[in-house]
Amino acid sequence: MALRAGDVFIMFGDEPYRVYDHERSRIEDCLDVEALREGNRIQFGGGGTTTTFISGFFEIERLDVRPLLNVLPKLLHLRSEQNRSRAFQAVLELLAAEADSPGLGSDAVVRRLFELLFVHAIRAYSQQWGTAKTGWLAAVADKNLALAMEAMHADPQTPWTVDRLAQEAGMSRSAFAARFKDVVGQAPLAYLTEWRIYQAARLIEANASKISVIARRVGYQSEAAFTKAFRKVLGHAPSEHRKSVMSTAASKTSVFNEEMQEAA
Template sequence: MDPLSYILSGLRIRTANFTRMEASAPWGIRSPSGRGVNFVLVVRGSAILWTPDSRQPIALRGGDVFIKLDDTPYRLYDHEDSTLIDCVDVEKLRVGHEIEIGGGGAVTTFVAGSFELDPLEARPLLQTLPALLHLKLDQQRSLAFQSVLEMLAVETASPGLGSEAVVSRLFELLFVHAVRAYAAQPGGPTVGWLSAMGDRHLAEALKAMHGAPAEDWTVESLARAAGMSRSSFAARFKAVVGKAPLDYLTQWRMYCATRLLHQGKLALSEVSRQVGYESVAAFNRVFRRETAMTPGAFRKAGMEGNAHIHPA
């Protein structure tokens, strides 16, 4: 199983909500900082997006999608001179899942949504993705991705029985295809495991260690999996991934361990074995070094809903 499939297999959308908005010119929205993942699909029309980290405003057109993975505020408007309305005041105009704002001019239609991801399950993805994904409508967009966007537009335009559940599932697919699109587009990931998956040699080594984290991997055996010499593999891996091969392996093992501990079904000795440590003491030592918690404390915190780990 490739790393993206493994990560996504445990990823579940939580507290999802959506809005279909008809914005007629002139219009402008000021969104405060907030938790979770926020996205906007421009169904038709055009808009301008501003974020604190943008070097300049971003032009959006029909078919474009942007996804914000951090909690910084943003502004969305039709023209830089348009008056901005706080989202709190915009919410007062809601009727069901629909909102209409603006001055009666040219109309831009959006589907906006937000959802939360388990920070533990999503950690490897959130570490490698930028805070803002802007995915333009172009000829490179996959038919599957476009189909998800079209289904999302249709479902939010005419909600039926079970619409909230349907939209939640579409959010999951949207997120998967957005990650795929980002990884494939020019100027996509340049450092990290997602970037390495685009290198046919490094990808084989990553698949090997992700598929069998308990294996007694060495730099030599990983280089063989990659079809490279030891020195060339070690140098390229660190340049692309940003970590030495065995350091990355340790980080991945600890991620797998946190997922197993979070599930709470296995004894510590079995968790240790499944991530490559015959000795529970050795596993405890590495886990504490990488996460600043003992496995037992992490499991207890997870049962109480307070599990967290420090960035590696």
């Protein structure tokens, strides 16, 4: 894949990749290059035309983002000549300026700018010709299906039926069910179940309430039915999810305390 000035690419996953100016160029290990870091800058090479890369990484832990990630390509490449919004271009310019001249609070500014960059990159991708004919992006771009999805997202606790969702979409029951399945790849109530469980997992991770209370907040009157659905979607029970979250939090706290002691 050839990169030109102004291009943006995002890789999803942990597959290795190489960046080089010519196929015969010697490849340097990224760890050796990282060792040259001074603050947020790495100066490397020399003897040729100066090239500046701005790079970062995203950690996406929220389960309710899965429907989006599942429809994105492993490599998202946005060329500079593609129709990008002025806001997208402004974020790129701000990132370049902040990286070139970091100041007070620069780390926090860069984090927020990368978040904005991600959002604008997804927007640009969704607007490309021929993109998102099926999947989550196609559904939210469909004016009828989008109404039903917005209703499910806003009120997962509502006892939705296919009939009620079809009414939200302004369609007949049969037409709605068929189009939803064709575009999203799963039936409306199957999608609703996953969305409810993702929201429940977030509430558990926030240590919000008892499992029974969380079950009701996402539309389950029976804790047993909620546990069964949770296990089907995520592969483990809600109680196990909470234990895992607490264990991870305790581990992070321990590492933080050790770092603070070393700093002192």
